Amino acid sequence: MTSELFFSEEPILSVKEDLIPLPTYKAVSTTSIDFSGLLETPLRLHEDLRTGCGGQIWPAGMVLARHMLRYHRNSLTQARILEIGAGGGLVGLAVAIGCQTSRPIYISDQENMIDLMRKNIAINDLESLVQELELNW
Template identity: 45%
Template sequence: MESKTSRSPSPEFSPLAIGTDLAPPRELKSAATTDLDFSGLLADAIQLHEDLKSGNGGQAWPAGNQWSFKLQASGFRLQASGFQHEGRGENLELGAGGGLVGLGVASGCDITQPVYVTDQVNMLPLMEKNVALNKLGSKVQPAVLNWGEPLGSDVINFKPDVILAADCVYFEPAFPLLLATLSDLLALCPSATIYFCFKKRRRADMQFLKKAQKAFQTVELVDQDREVFSRENIFLYSFRSKTREGKSAS
């Protein structure tokens, strides 16, 4: 595929117009299926099919890779600054791409409900393919969730209390849409926690964080892996509702 080198701060949004500053650092590869055992951490490797024809989430991005690795490495019991993800609850992933993070949660966590992996409609076939490849149909539910649009009745009924997002900060015009969806999800379930992992590529990415800090209670999750994340300019935050105190999720 053509690899353009536009460095415009607001590139044209097209799955095939990925500038080098927006693309994953690895070589852009042809469609392929890879076994990921996270350096031997997983006894049963996750099979991830990647295909950029589906969209720019068709190949796992750096924050998705790191976040997934961290989840596996910690045995899904991360503890830092009050952060504890054990997978219990209703998990929903935003901008899931091929679904790497959600698949990791489903295969490594003791989940009680299927994980919703969501993205735009063009990514649905790839998410479905990866769920089928890993025989995780009973544990992972792919669905369409367009940022900025009202939440669908499936999400409203599911009422997620753990929201995962990896590398969803990369396209400035989508920032308000993403913020609106994050707000809607926290309004739907005021006790929910959003785990937000992103790679800083441009100054605008920190503008997104500033807006999130205004809208939500934000905590940077710092632990022994901080150095590894820092080397790649990857940040991990939790976002919570500012009005969650005293409110019930029921």
């Protein structure tokens, strides 16, 4: 055996882009969501994947937000709410708009999502109800 087999600079596994195309990312956009009529005033959510995968609406977040709006609209008055891994803040912002709460709601994620959370808080005029937090989990 020659040393070329052991010390080659060629990649061991090389897959060309024509076999596995590069992903296309959803364009930056703002979406209005009323959760099938559960919100009288729709939530506006800015989506931007340039800062990470948390910058989009995830189906699980839609399910959780709809559940909270449908079954906990009036039971969160004294609750202390912290959404961990909030991304753009879908669930926490939906709860702030559609549920009766008397305490601040905290939405948290890693540093790269903070600006997106702030933007979504602002476009929904929720600065007095929702606070973003950096939490590296």
